[in-house]
Amino acid sequence: MADLTITDVRLTPVLISDPPLLNVQGVHQPYTPRLVVEVVTADGTTGVGETYGDTKYLELARPYAELLPGHSVADLNGLHTLAQQVGVDDARVEHAIDVGGLRGVQTADKLRLSVVSAFEVACLDALGKAYGLPVHALLGGKVRDHVEYSAYLFYRWAAHPGGAGESDDWGAALDPAGIVAQARRFVRDHGFRSFKLKGGVFAPEQEIAAVRALAEAFPGQPLRLDPNGAWSPGTSLRVAKELEGLLEYLEDPAPGTSAMAEVSAGTDVPLATNMCVTTFPEIRQAFLTDAVQVVLCDHHYWGGLRNTRELAAVCRTFGVGLSMHSNTHMGISLAAMTQVAATVTDLDHSCDSHYPWQTEDVITRRHTFEDGRLEVSDAPGLGIDLDREALDRLHRRWLDEAAYGAMRDRDDAAAMRRAEGREDWTAPALPRW
Structure with missing residues (x-):
């Protein structure tokens, strides 16, 4: 029988290229942050997930990942319980607009959900691989x-x-x-x-x-x-x-x-x-x-x-x-x-x-x-495989703080300000018209 106990968790923030797409907040940055989550079980099965990679998500994902070794990938309900053990700087996120998702008011609870989502997907991916089932079968x-x-x-x-x-x-x-x-x-x-x-x-x-x-x-x-x-x-x-x-x-x-x-x-x-x-x-x-x-x-x-x-x-x-x-x-x-x-x-x-x-x-x-x-893939788990070389390359870009540090947090208004002739741009108050 497969040993579903989590023994290791890997977090890899990356920066991926993004075109100059416009929205009410401004323009997409040349690169946008994402976080790749990997959970590894005792029998060597690895599951992967993905979510936002901005600093506020990383600051929660890192201590959360430390709680997971010893947890079973099958205990999906327990993922949310564990998340409540990780403190969130409410002053940092409460009432802040999440310009990356344009999703309205950001709160500590919403932040936790966005982080847990990647770990849940990674656990489902590992669970599906362990039992030879696609994630949709587990759902x-x-x-x-x-x-x-x-x-x-x-x-x-x-x-x-x-x-x-x-x-x-x-x-x-x-x-x-x-x-x-x-x-x-x-x-x-x-x-x-x-x-x-x-x-x-x-x-x-x-x-x-x-x-x-x-x-x-x-x-x-x-x-x-x-x-x-x-x-x-x-x-x-x-x-x-x-x-x-x-x-x-x-x-x-x-x-x-x-x-x-x-x-x-x-x-x-x-x-x-x-x-x-x-x-x-x-x-x-x-x-x-x-x-x-x-x-x-x-x-x-x-x-x-x-x-x-x-x-x-x-x-x-x-x-x-x-x-x-x-x-x-x-x-x-x-x-x-x-x-x-x-x-x-x-x-x-x-x-x-x-x-x-x-x-x-x-x-x-x-x-x-x-x-x-x-x-819809019927392969075990999500039906995908990580490209380790690509993951490493995009992570090295994230690590290059001198060249890319300003883009570790997505900010469409700041990207607009950095554009030529738009130094005074501020995200408009809503409604704009």
Whole structure:
């Protein structure tokens, strides 16, 4: 019988290249931090997980990892109990905006969940390998063989200013024509059949024009717009009226549950969120006030894959739709997303993913989208293998504090300030319009 006792935990922070993608906070940095978690059992089985790599996550992950030797990878409930033993500097995180995820107010409890999520995935990966089962089997079994993803469109610059970061051949997308061209490439390269535009960058009229251009270029295909709380309820209602009949849903147009409820009461366009509902205590107000009709789950936010399934059950109970949020992730997280998405019966909308924008990874074989979908792996665990050479290379970049230390914490506003001619930029107060 396999010995499932954890004997070692390895934490490897990395910096991965990121294009100059724009949002309401500013612009993505040339490199973004991620944390790779490995748990090793007594019989030599290794499981892997991934989450945010910013300093505040590392400061919690390190003492948490020290508690795990002697713990069984099968004791998944115990992971959350152990997390409560690790203190969090509340003054550092409470009421701070998490610009990396644009997820609203950050708290100590949310921080713990985001850290535990990576360890839970690593334990599930190890457990699946030990028993020769895919993670989806450990979650109750898959209900679909493929998971559909959506093209994630961004306003962007052609390159990071000053030659920073890695170059690509996407070019700039700063107007409706540029967004449509970007969408066409996503279709050509990956076969996506739905499109999400990250808004909140330009005045609402310009973003309305971009959605209309997408609707003309891709008639009948699902479209989404996400301004990350950039608009007041009045502006949100005006945009909703302009785009009625074109949007699958409008995501977080206004900041906070109360503002979203005000918008919801004035439009039939479905509202989605990954900002005002990111933990179980936030569900009650949002659902009882009909503030949102779609929740974008994210196992990093919610504390793992099993909590994601619990969220799905709550949404089903209240008749609220379910989709899946994405952060700037690598292939470990995408594998975990796909495994849990395969088990959710009522996954009503295609999932988000930044993955096509990420050119660097730590797995031996990149995920490949076909017809906008990923095949659900039936291999043991997550069905992926670490590329040790790539992991080491990206970790060495993180270690080079002189060259990359400013990017160990993602800060889109700071990245905008570092851009040429934008020294005075500050992240705008929300709502912006």
